[in-house]
Amino acid sequence: MFAAGERPLALVTGATGGIGRALVGRLAEAGMDLLLSARSGPALAALADTLPPGRARHHACDLARDVGLLADAALALPRLDLIVHAAGVHDSGPWEATDDGTLRTLLAVNVEAPTLLTRLLLPRLRAAQGMVVFLNSTRGLDVAEHVGPYAASKHALRALADTLRLEIQGSGIRVLSVYPGSTATPMQQAIQAAKGHAYDPDAFIRPDDIAAMVMAALALPRTAEVSDITIRPLGRPPDPSPAAGPATA
Known part of the structure; x- marks a missing residue:
């Protein structure tokens, strides 16, 4: 999976969110040490407590402002084999109604932070022959109404x-x-609430299904690379039709 040596180490941003949290569990099960990052220190500490003792460090960080501090924390570690960029923010609404602050946050967290963090940590990844995982969105492949800045x-x-x-x-x-x-995920729950829709988690992809696909890519021999994975909800069958009544003319 990675270059030989000490136990491999992964940095996971957005570690307390749905997909990030699912990946943290899978990576720990695979024997990796972890540097966990999210905005909430208490949530990170609670997550670290669910993992084997001594296996997880954590660093609370607002990626819109403090990405350099997170890079410093990662550079202080003895090695780095994997970066998982799972942090992200979502916004919806008419394109022309997007305010300056929202646009700046979208670009800072979704684009600038993963770009800068990867650039600063690239020498460590090169030494370990490591991997970078960008958790994107199908909105990175297409567009729809009222998600213009997010899709951009x-x-x-x-x-x-x-x-x-x-x-x-x-x-x-x-x-x-x-x-x-x-x-x-909690993000999806908020999206559905903003639309006035009831939230049914069974109608969406499970975060652990995405984590399983990432782990499969990580497990590939060094002779191969998966560059892109698109994963969508499997449509549920329609509700059964009511029993037919007597025929009428």
Whole structure:
């Protein structure tokens, strides 16, 4: 999976969220040490307490402002084999109604933070022949009404990941972009509430299904690389039709 040596170490941003949290559990089960990051220190501490003792460090960080501090925390570690960019923010509404602050936050968290963090930590990944995973969105592949700035941030992240993959060919670093469709996360619950819809988690992808796909890509032999994974909810069958009544003319 990674270069030989000490137990591999992964940095996971958005570690307390739905997909990030699912990946943290899977990575710990696979024997990796972890540096966990999210905005809430207490939530990170609670997550770390669920993992084997001594296996997880955590660093609370607002990626819109403090990405350099998180990079410093990662550089202080003895090695780095994997970065999982699972942090992200969502916004919806008419394109022309997006305010300056919202646009800045979307770009800072969804584009600038993963770009800067990867650039600062690339030498460590090169030494470990490691991997970068960008948790994107199917909105990085297409567009829809009322998600223009969000989709633009995800299209930018896709372009940056694809360019990075081209520029580091031959370095031993693998770059994976994952494009999940609607997923049963707290973010999705908020999206449905904003639409006035009831939230049914069974109608969406399970975060652990996405984590399982990422782990499969990590487990590939060093002779292969998965560059893109698109994963969408499997449509549920329609409700059964009511029993037919007597025929009428």
